Amino acid sequence: xxxxxxxxxxxxxxxxxxxxxxxxxxxxxxxxxxxxxxxxxxxxxxxxxxxxxxxxxxxxxxxxxxxxxxxxxxxxxxxxxxxxxxxxxxxxxxxxxxxxxxxxxxxxxxxxxxxxxxxxxxxxxxxxxxxxxxx
Numbered sequence: 001x002x003x004x005x006x007x008x009x010x011x012x013x014x015x016x017x018x019x020x021x022x023x024x025x026x027x028x029x030x031x032x033x034x035x036x037x038x039x040x041x042x043x044x045x046x047x048x049x050x051x052x053x054x055x056x057x058x059x060x061x062x063x064x065x066x067x068x069x070x071x072x073x074x075x076x077x078x079x080x081x082x083x084x085x086x087x088x089x090x091x092x093x094x095x096x097x098x099x100x101x102x103x104x105x106x107x108x109x110x111x112x113x114x115x116x117x118x119x120x121x122x123x124x125x126x127x128x129x130x131x132x133x134x135x
Contacts, residue, residue, distance in 0.1 A: 002069050009062040016055040023048050 002066070002073075005062055005065055005069070009059065009066060012055055012059045012062060016052070016059055019048060019052050019055055023052070
């Protein structure tokens with residue numbers, strides 16, 4: 001039912017645009033497209049005006065109907081509320097300490113150099129790491 005009303009709404013929008021563009025300008029806005037001072041074809045102008053009012057009223061009715069149908073089928077919550085509640089999940093804790101980019105166990109020192117005062121065992125995950133000092 002919502003799709004049918006939506007199609008009718010789109011057709012009404014196109015018809016309303018067409019009827020408004022087909023109306024003769026009476027030269028009121030910016031002095032463009034004036035009628036030359038004669039008031040000819042006044043009967044056609046009133047018919048187009050009536051048709052414009054009918055299409056406009058039908059367009060408003062379908063707009064309100066689509067709004068009612070959209071809110072009736074919704075969850076009643078805001079999109080902003082659902083976005084903020086989804087982003088509050090916490091990451092699971094890991095037991096293993098972080099490694100240096102997947103290079104655990106590799107020796108990155110140059111041949112012939114010493115590492116200075118490197119610890120013999122890596123610190124545990126619950127202990128703070130000692131600050132590194134460069135010689």
